[in-house]
Amino acid sequence: MSGLSRRGLFGLGVAGVAAVGAGAVATRALVDEPVAHASSTSGPVPFYGSHQAGITTPAQDRLHFVTFDVVTKERAELVGLLQDWTAAAARMTQGKDAGTFGAVGGDPEAPPDDTGEALGLPPSGLTLTIGFGASLFDDRFGLADRRPPALADLPAFPGEDLQKEISGGDLCVQACANDPQVAVHAIRNLARIGFGKVAVRYSQLGFGRTSSTSRAQATPRNLMGFKDGTNNMKLEDTAMLRDYLWAAPGDGPSWMDGGSYLVTRKIRMHVETWDRAPLAEQQAIFGRDKGKGAPLTGTNEFDAPDFAKTGPDGTPVIAADAHVRLAHPSSHGGARLLRRGYNFVDGSDGLGRLDAGLFFMAYQRDPRTQFVPIQKTLSAKDALNEYIKHVSTGLFACPPGVVDAGDYWGRALFS
Template structure:
C-alpha cells in the first residue's frame, strides 16, 4: 500500500489534538466538545489511537466489512497474543501500510507473506477498525466472568423476529469501515489470517451506502426503501449528548469499559418487492416523513421539528400514532438516543427470485438495556413497517475504550 506523508497525517483536522509517542496519534477532541480529526479526502488515513475507538463517531464511510469470530483456542495467553498482534496490524493498515512488517512481498519467498496483497497500491481510504467483545467471551474459558458488564446482558426476544443463530452472536466482532470496499475486506481478511487457529469466522456481512450520518458535515443517507434514514441521529458534534448517551462513564460498570460503548447489530431483511408495490402515500404514512425531502409530515424541510400534536382537518394526527418516526422518537423512551452507523446490503437473491436485501443496523450506546431494548420493543410491537421487514440476525458487543499509544492493545484493560 502507499506510504503516508507524515505531515498530512498529523494535519488531518484543525481541531485535532495530536501527540507523537512511539508513532501514536492521540486525540481527546470528543470529550472536549470539538470535532475530532477528519481525513482531508476519502483516500487519506484517520488516527488509530485516541481516547475512544475510531469507527464510532468517525464520519461514516461508505463501505463496511463486519465479521464476528468465535474463539477456538482454550489458552488465555494465546488469545492475548492474538489481540496484541491484531492491534499492531490494525494500526498499520489504518495508516495505509501492509498488515505485517515484511508486507506482501518483502519477506522470505519460501514463506507465506505477512500481508495478503490485495490492497497493494491502494491508499488508506479512511479505514477504521473497531473491536467489540460479545457476552459469550465471558464464560469460564478465560477467567473473565467476573468482568462481564451488566449492560452486556443478552437481548430479550422481540416480537416477530426470526433470528438465525448461525449469523448471530459471537465472541469477538470487528467492524472495518472504509471508502474503498477492497480496503475494508483486506483489513478483515488479514485479521482472520493472523487469528488462524485461535479464532474462526462465525459470520460476516458486507455493507454499502451508509444509512446514517454521524457528522453534520454529512448529508442524510437513504435506505433501500428510498427514505432518508437517521435524520436525528447523534452526531460527533453533540459533545454533551455523546457524554450522556454514548460513552460508558466511570461507575457505570466494570472499570475496563470506561470510555467505551456498547454495539448492537441487527440484520434486517426487507420485503423489497412488496414495499415497491405500496403506494407513496402509505409509505410516507408508515415512516411519518415525506420521501423526497425527508421532512416530517406537515412540514417542509428535513430538520424541521416534529409536531406530534398537529391534526388533519378531520381530526386525525398528521403523523400517525403508529408512525415509525413517532415510535422511535426519544420522547417515547425517556430521552433514549442511539448513535446509528448502519449500511445497506444486498446478498444476491433467494430461490424465489426475490432480492435478499435490507439494512445491516449498527447502533452504539451507553447502555442497551436503557436505550436499544425499549426502543426496539416498542417498534416490534406497534410499527406497521414490520409488515415489510424481518430481523434475521442479532449481535451485542462491548467495545472497549480507545488505545493510548503503540504500547497499548485491544483488551489490555479487560485482561489486566
C-alpha cells in the same frame, strides 16, 4: 517493505522509498504520518486515542463486519492475538501492510505477512473497531466476573426470525472504509493472523451508509428510498455523546470506562412488496416526505415533528404507528442511539427476490435503557414491520481506545 504505505509501493519515487526505509518510522508515528495528496475520503484516520475510531468517526461508505468464535482455550494465546491484531490494525488504518515485511518483502519460501490485495491503495479512511460478546465471558478465560451488567442478553422481540449462525460471537470487528477492497483486506488479514486461535462465525458486507455521524455529512437514504437517521447523534453533540454514548466510571467494570456498547441487527426488507405500495402509504408508514425527508408536519428535513398536529378529519397527521413517532426520543424518555448502519444486498433468495435490507448498527452507553425499550416499542407497534424482518442479532462491549503503541485492544479487561 517495512514502513511502506500501499500508495507508496507504486507511487513513490526512488527518493521517497529511501526516506521511508525499514525502521525509519516509529510505531507511534502511525497516528500522525501524513499521506501525500490524501483527500478527505482517501487519507488515514488516527488509530490511537481515548475512544476507538469507527464510532463517532464520520461514517464511511463501506463496511465489512465480522464476528469470530475463539477456538483456543489458552488465555495467553487470546491475549497474544489481541496484541497482534492491534499492531496490524494500527498499521493498516494508516495505509501500511499488516505485517513488517508486507505482501512481497519477506522470505519467498514463507507465506507473506500481508495478503496483498490493497497494494497501491490509499488508507481510504479505514477504521477498525473491536467488541467483546457475552459468550467470551464464560469459564474459558477467567472473565466471568468481569462481564459488564450492560452486556445482558437482549430479550426476544415480537416478529423476529433470528438465525443462530449469523448471530452472536465471542469477538466482533467492524471495518469501515471508503473503498470496499480496503475494508475487506483489513478483515481478511485479521482472520489470517487469527488462524488456529479464532474462527470466523459470520461476516457482512455493507454499502451506502444509512446514517450520518457528523453534521458535515448529508443524510443518506436506505433501500426503501427514505432518508435515514435524520435525528442521529453526531460527533459534534458533545453533551449527548457523554450522556448517551460513552460508558462512564460507575456504570460497570472500570475496563469499559470510555467504551461503548454495539447492537447489531440484520434486517431483511421485503423490497418487492414495498415497491408495490402507494407513495402515500410509504410516507404514512415513515411519517416523512420521501423526497425532502421532512416530517409530514413540516417542510424541511430537520423540522421537529409535531405529533399533536391533526388533519381535517381530526386524526394525527403523523400516525400513531408511524416509524418517526415510535422511534423518536420523546417516546422513550429521551433515549438516543448513535447509528452506523449500512445497506446490504446479498444476492437473491432463490425465489426471485432480492436478499436486501439494512445491517443496523447502533452504539450506546447502556442497551438496557436505550436500544431495548426503543426496539420493544418498534417491534410491537411500527407499521413498517409489515415490510421488514429481523434475522440476526448481536451485542458487544467495545472497550475504550488504544492510547499508544504499548497498549492493545482490551488490555484493561485482561489485566
